[in-house]
Amino acid sequence: MDGCSIAIVGATGAVGSVFLHLLEERNFPARSIRLCASERSWGKKMKVSDRDLIVEPATPQLFQETDIVFVSAGSDTSRDITPIAVDQGAVVIDNSSAFRAKPDVPLVVPEINGEDLTQHAGVIAVPNCSTAPLVMVLNPLNHMTSIQRVIASTYQSVSGTGAAAMEELRSQVQVGSADSLPTPTVYPHQIAFNVIPHVESFQENGYTSEEMKMVNETRKILHLPDLQVSATCVRVPVMVGHSEAVNIEFNEPVDLQKVREVLSAAPGIKVVDDPLRNSYPMPLDAEGIDDVLVGRIRQDTSNPNGVVLWIASDNLRKGAALNAIQIAEQLLSRNLLGKLTGRV
Numbered sequence: 001m002d003g004c005s006i007a008i009v010g011a012t013g014a015v016g017s018v019f020l021h022l023l024e025e026r027n028f029p030a031r032s033i034r035l036c037a038s039e040r041s042w043g044k045k046m047k048v049s050d051r052d053l054i055v056e057p058a059t060p061q062l063f064q065e066t067d068i069v070f071v072s073a074g075s076d077t078s079r080d081i082t083p084i085a086v087d088q089g090a091v092v093i094d095n096s097s098a099f100r101a102k103p104d105v106p107l108v109v110p111e112i113n114g115e116d117l118t119q120h121a122g123v124i125a126v127p128n129c130s131t132a133p134l135v136m137v138l139n140p141l142n143h144m145t146s147i148q149r150v151i152a153s154t155y156q157s158v159s160g161t162g163a164a165a166m167e168e169l170r171s172q173v174q175v176g177s178a179d180s181l182p183t184p185t186v187y188p189h190q191i192a193f194n195v196i197p198h199v200e201s202f203q204e205n206g207y208t209s210e211e212m213k214m215v216n217e218t219r220k221i222l223h224l225p226d227l228q229v230s231a232t233c234v235r236v237p238v239m240v241g242h243s244e245a246v247n248i249e250f251n252e253p254v255d256l257q258k259v260r261e262v263l264s265a266a267p268g269i270k271v272v273d274d275p276l277r278n279s280y281p282m283p284l285d286a287e288g289i290d291d292v293l294v295g296r297i298r299q300d301t302s303n304p305n306g307v308v309l310w311i312a313s314d315n316l317r318k319g320a321a322l323n324a325i326q327i328a329e330q331l332l333s334r335n336l337l338g339k340l341t342g343r344v
């Protein structure tokens with residue numbers, strides 16, 4: 001096939017704009033690119049590589065002419081649009097949580113479980129933006145020595161909520177004084193100069209849905225249904241880049257030097273761990289790069305089988321758009337596109 005035809009639903013959003021940038025950066029073999037967004041953006045012109053493209057509605061006709069549809073427009077939109085696109089013979093790579101838990105939907109981080117793509121039935125899910133970097137670190141370590149338990153606390157940037165949240169933080173920082181701040185509309189509290197231990201909605205068990213995504217998605221991607229995982233997800237006033245403090249409990253003591261070697265050799269990971277020179281992963285350094293940064297690697301003082309480390313990664317890249325494009329690249333290289341319709 002001489003390149004493929006793609007559509008991006010959510011092209012005007014926080015993930016969508018990184019997506020367009022990555023298509024060019026990775027020289028993705030797109031024969032044609034269609035951009036879709038909500039009604040308010042229809043007709044808007046956007047520059048992609050050297051082409052001027054017009055934002056259009058996501059219609060069955062458009063999907064019929066498309067091989068791969070990237071959807072990054074929230075779960076409700078995904079739920080509405082994805083079945084229509086699949087009916088029209090397109091393969092959907094969905095960035096939302098709408099289909100991640102479904103047994104017939106592969107949830108894929110290509111460096112880990114690209115093999116699961118062979119099972120797709122038209123929809124492939126991209127993991128949550130905190131789960132993706134976590135499993136990138138856990139997977140090579142689990143191959144070294146079995147992991148039994150993981151405790152993760154996240155420090156998630158506002159871009160994970162989308163363009164409106166970035167604007168809310170920007171405007172609150174500009175106003176500066178708590179007295180004159182406008183009432184927040186995206187978050188339940190002021191996010192500037194604050195942290196909010198509340199990402200997505202609270203469940204009956206006291207965890208949030210974001211926290212339970214980290215539990216369930218980690219198990220699914222690693223094919224470890226019994227792995228013990230607990231997460232606390234926190235929103236912080238950072239524009240781009242999610243960080244995580246992670247305690248990993250192995251089934252026996254592990255050598256820290258070996259942990260560093262294994263992580264250094266793993267694809268998509270960069271070890272940044274020279275604390276005496278003030279060198280450790282930070283979101284400002286993770287922004288705009290593909291690698292997941294990991295550092296502060298140390299023994300857990302409370303557990304002889306435990307290791308503690310710190311991760312920072314670009315949530316719009318490995319946590320979303322990059323992982324989605326890597327999935328598309330694997331679909332192409334494994335010849336898994338159009339297998340449902342014989343369109344290849």
Ligand code: A2P
Nearest residue numbers: 010011012013014037038041072073077162163
């Ligand atoms: P729009 O910009 O027209 O509202 P973010 O995550 O940054 O909030 O972006 C969400 C993206 O999803 C935007 O591109 C938004 O378009 C798009 N979007 C929202 N609702 C729909 C919909 N019903 N159909 C297609 N795109 C949608």
